[in-house]
Amino acid sequence: MTENKALRIALTKGRLEKDTVGLFEKMGFDVTELHEKGRRLILSVPGQNMEVVLAKAADVITYVELGACDIGVVGKDTILEHGGKYAEIADLGFGRCRFALAGKKGTDFYGGVGVKTVATKYPAVTRRFFESKRMDVDIVKIEGSVELAPLLKIADGIVDIVETGTTLRENGLEVIEDVVPISARLIVNPVSMKLKKERIEELAEKMKAAL
């Protein structure tokens, strides 16, 4: 029966992975394999009947949505951009930052009647934000440093993840408006939520208690 099958959890590689492994350690899990992972992408947590999969943020969502993983730890930024059907059962509190609209210091982003151009790595988040303001904007998708776009004059503003604002300041930009706060979330496949309810709820409770 599936009840006894290992619970498979996908972690977003990098900082969220480190924070989650730290949390597991606090919960008393044996995380040796998670520390000494080498190049392996599927790792086990001895004694917990649990498997850990390491993946890029958007892939964590894909694996959970398709049921390849039961649970995932992923940033709210990716959730907002990617959408999809899964339960989001807890705010893990770490990985805290925010989406913000920023522009060149001292310019009036909302001024004038022309259609504004906004550069971003997150077109869906940006579109929704301006839709809620009933504003038509042109969105330019940028893959690397979005801060360049206003400096190179291809955009009036940017929507990006802001932590401390240092990068913005150093490039003569400033936050115009906060869009939405971000932090790490625990997401669950809807079928796993039903078939493995007790184990998932127990893990979520333990994680929240250890925060």
Place this chain on the structure above:
Amino acid sequence: MKRYDLMTPEGTRDLIFDECAALRGISEKLRRIYTSHGYSEVITPGLEFFDVFNNKSRHYPQEVLYKLTDGKGRLMVMRPDSTMPIARIVGTRLRTSPMPLKLFYDQTIYRANPKESGRDDEFFQSGIEIIGGDVMRSDMEALSIAAEVMQSLEADDHRFEIGDSGIFPMLAAKLGLGDAELDELREYVQLKTYPALDEMLSRMENKQYAGYIGRLARMFGGREVLEEAEKTMPDEVMPLIRSVKSVYDTMSELGMGGSVSVDLGIAGKSGDYYTGIVFNGYVAGYGMPVLKGGRYDRLIADFGVDTPATGFAVNENAAAEALLKRSGGMLLPAPDVMIWSDDESVARSIVHCRRLIAEGLTAEYSDLADIGAAREFAKTKGCKRLDIVTASGITTETIK
């Protein structure tokens, strides 16, 4: 230049050999269940007018429909659902038929999923509709047949889940929300997006009902959920909770208790047609419900006949996929006999082929001219017997 001549559109696929066998096998099994309970089949057009799928009690977001226009410029859609066309039939050609009507269907469905989501845009769906019956009795019948369907899928583990889509709107009405906010809240409850749900509820003035909704979203599990709901939920939703409970108990009586759970937080999607008892079926190894159903008492009224109805639909591709995943693929049976003839004995070999088939064997006529190639081909296919037809008669070889 042709760029797309070697591929199928995203969300569609060719089904080959064992994939077909698994799909057809499930389809046949389900059809047998439906017909054995007295259901009659209907087939509706693959193309319908957009208007059929856009009415008061149910509408589809534009982006999930495959659309085209007919010769008069009218908007058409590829069938995204079978229940609404069936409601149209009930409202028109079957309007004077004796009720209750028990109908079943087994046909393809088209839905435009977000790109690269890994979901099927085209899939086979079969299901039943019970139209115009007593509410309690038809709910029980639909549920028991759905449970029979879930059992027939032979999954490692399956779960059947029941709820009532009327509970959420009844409680949410007390919060005085606008349409957009109500949709947002509904989505949080339906998907169990707890952090956003709790944040939104904390802003509500009616703390009492915000509290009820927060709890409702978390009310899923076994029978204890119903007992908890009876103690903590307000009076106006009690009749609904009691009806879920009576359904749950009846299913337990039928010996299905172990695989049935309750989710009172089923809030549905904006634009759903469900109005009462709703249910989902899950199988281990497939990340989405394989079966979905429920009561839709207002839909048929949109087509001119005000009558209650319930039913369910099974995603046959999903069920077939889960079956293949579990069994690791099915082997295709080789023919019992391969038949080869020389140039002069073609007619006689065809007669021989027919005779063997009449005896109940599977016999494959070899289209190869060379006996050596035919022998080799039979071996590759795993066929154990080769019959060679020549002017001097028929000889049988055993292939090793």
